[in-house]
Each structure stands twice: as structure tokens, then as C-alpha cells.
Amino acid sequence: MQSWSATRDALAPLLEKYAQVDNGADGARYPFWALKHDDLWILGRAEDLILTSRKRRPTPESLDQVNPVGGLRENDYARLRSQPETAASTAASLILRYFYPLPPDLLKDFGLHELLAGRWADALSPKPGESFKDHDAILRAYGSQKMARIGCLADGILSAFSDEKGPYDDSRIPDTNWIAYVGDGLSGDQEITDGNKLMAEYQIARRPLRFWHKPYQGPFSFESWAVIVQRRLRWGVGKDKKWRREFLWVLAPVPSPERETWSAEALEALDADTGALHDDTGTYRPSDVDPQLQDASESDRDAYRRLAQNAEANANRRGQLKKSSLADRFVRDPSARAAVLRRCKDSCESPRCDGHPKERTTAGKSILQVDHVQDLARGGPDVPWNMIALCPNCHALKTYGVNKEELRCLLAATARQLHTEALL
Ligand SMILES: [Zn+2]
Secondary structure, three states, X not given: OEEHHHXXXXXXXXXXXXXXXXXXXXXXXXXXXXXXXXXXXEEOOHHHOOEOOXXXXXXXXXXXXXXXXXXXXXXXXXXXXXXXXXXXHHHHHHHHHHOOOOOOOHHHHOOOHHHHOOOOOOOOOOOOOOEEOOHHHHHHHHOOOOOOOEEEOOOOOXXXXXXXXXXXXXXXXXXXXXXXXXXXXXXOOOOOOHHHHHHHHHHHHOOOEEEXXXXXXXXXXXXXXXEEEEEEEEEEEOOOOOEEEEEEEEEEEEOOOOHHHOOHHHHHHHHHOOOOEEEOXXXXXXXXXXXXXXXXXXXXXXXHHHHHHHHHHHHHHHHHOOOOOHHHHHOOOHHHHHHXXXXXXXXXXXXXXXXXXXXXXXXXXXXXXXXXXXXXXXXOOOOHHHEEEEOHHHHHHHHXXXXXXXXXXXXXXXXXXXXXXXHO
């Protein structure tokens, strides 16, 4: 327990330096008095204090006169003293939540230098790799209340959960370890509310969040820290099985919340992001990717021409940008993919297909994979003439097969030919 005068003298300069408080001595009244309502802090002789007219806090005069003592509850204090790792993790959470990015002198000024210098981010828990049986087990360990797919753990830091078996179609972006994370909201057009609102705030502030992933039949694990490098709008199918507009948050994994550890790729993508929404829903329609919705008023040729033109225009725009960002290079154009799906008519496009060219999934959908003949990462354009629909067998031959180079040449010629024919 420390007296008001000692607490005030220690806190006042810190409040002025780090919380932009004009009068630190007056500002210290707030935590000294109000934290007891949060059950974090106890106060002796509080009954002797005279409150301000609105009874919000004691008057400065009576605080100085009574000079009561205040401090953490005894068991909390004992725990923080006896368990340095708990103290470090607690302090690190508060730093990330309230003082991010970390001001240079803060650790020293708060007397935390010895405990946390050079390792504050490592002290945070949960730690990457930590896994749990299910979502509820995570909340029991680290969350204070029921939380949806996107929300904050008890330490106030944002978590995004991805369950492979769930209704959302999150995925890795091909050729990268980036994640295309579908926004919050099960049915109907998604809006910037709830989890999406938190994501938008983190995107603007460039704050790191926790990305959790649960593979099919596997445990839920805190896979990685990540930063949001782009927000897109796509067509997707809601839980009610109807098409709707949904957000796609492009996440770049980072090794820790400390900016110094982030890859050049992640930093470049962050710098290029203005926070603006990239709306892809105008360049293709749900009926382009869902054969059941196709209307007879537009011929296959007209639909293919429309989609291919959109894809070419997008590719041109992306190439013409002075500095095309990584997100713009790696995130696939849905109109290009839709064009190829329209062109292939549910059948593998490899002329040497010995696989299952018309196989379907248990959900009754085509099992084809739309692949770039020349990879995007190697500078291949994201346009239908560089893309081909392949069955899993042909896709494996193209990726791993001993004759993959020869097959690539054949597929390149095939894609161009199919493209030309589809436009005739
Ligand atoms: Zn095939």
C-alpha cells in the first residue's frame, strides 16, 4: 500500500509524458480512486474523504489532507511479486493494448526495464503455437466472456478465429502464407459492425492481432500474429445458402507484435494500404460462379467475353500502378477465376487428362482447381489466357510431376487456345 502523496508524485510525470494529461497531480486522482470500482485496487480511510459535488471523485484538498493509502489487493500483489512471468505477461498486455507502438523510454520510466527490455512481446500470453481443444477452452483460459468469431480476449487484444469446419471459407492465398479471412456476419450482406468494425480499427491503426486456426478434426491453435494489409468485398454464400457481399480481410502473418520483426513484404503491403475498400463485386456476378443461377439471356460467349475483359482491365490497372503492392499482385481477381469456370464447363481442361475430369465433391460442386499456368509469384498475369481448370490429378502432375515443365508448355498453349475459342 502506498500513500496518496507518494502515488501522486510517482504517477504525475508519467501521466503528463505518456497520457497527454495537463496536470498530472490532478490526473492521478482518477486511477487512485476509480480502480477500486474495478476490484483491482483497495483504499484505506476512504470514508474520511470529501467527494466532489457529483460524487465522482474526492476533492484534491481532502486527498492531500487525509493522505489515504491505496494499492493492489494483497493476493494480486503477492502473485505479481512471486511470479515474474505473470507480472511480465500482464505488463506486456497492457503495453500492447494502451502504449502501442512502444514509446522508447516507457519501460525505463515505469521501472519495467529489467523485467521486459528486449522481450516484452515474448512475454505476452497466449503464445504462438499454444493450442486448445476448442473455442470454449480458449475462453476459459484467456477470455472473460462469450466471444464470437472476431473479438478481444480478456487482455483487450483482438483475435480472429478460423475454423475449417465452420461456415466461413477462410484460406491461404496461393503462393504466399497470407490469409484471406472472411468477415463477421453469417447471412446477408456484411457490414462494418461488430467484429468487422474491430478489424477496420486494427487495419487503420496497423495493429497486430492474433490469428487462430482449427484444422478439420484438429485442435484450435494460436497460429500467428498478423496484420491486416487490405480489405476487399467479394461474393460469398451465407449460412442461409444465399449469395451475399462479404468482406475479405487480407492478413499477413508476422512473427511478433514488434514492428522490428516484421518482414519486408508485410511492411511493404502495410505501407501500400490506404485502408480503402477494394470492391470486387462489380466485376463478376454470383451467377458467374454458380451454374444454378445462370440465366439464359446471356450466352456463354458473352459471359466469357465480359469476364475476360474485366480481368484484363484489372490486370492492366494493377500493372500500371506506379508501385503495385504485394496485395495487388497476390490477391486473385475473382472475375478471372469466374471466366475460367464458365469456359471449362465443369470439365478438366488438360488435353492429356487421365484423371477424373468431371468428378464432384460431396457437396455436389465441381472439384476442379483453377490454376495459373505461369504462377502469379513468378510474374504470370491474373487473366484467363494464363489460367486453366484442372482436376486434382492433373493439378498434381503440373505441380509435382516429373514432366511438369513439358506439361506446363502444353497447358500454356491450351489455355490460350481455349481462350481464343471461347471468344469466337
Ligand atoms: Zn484432369
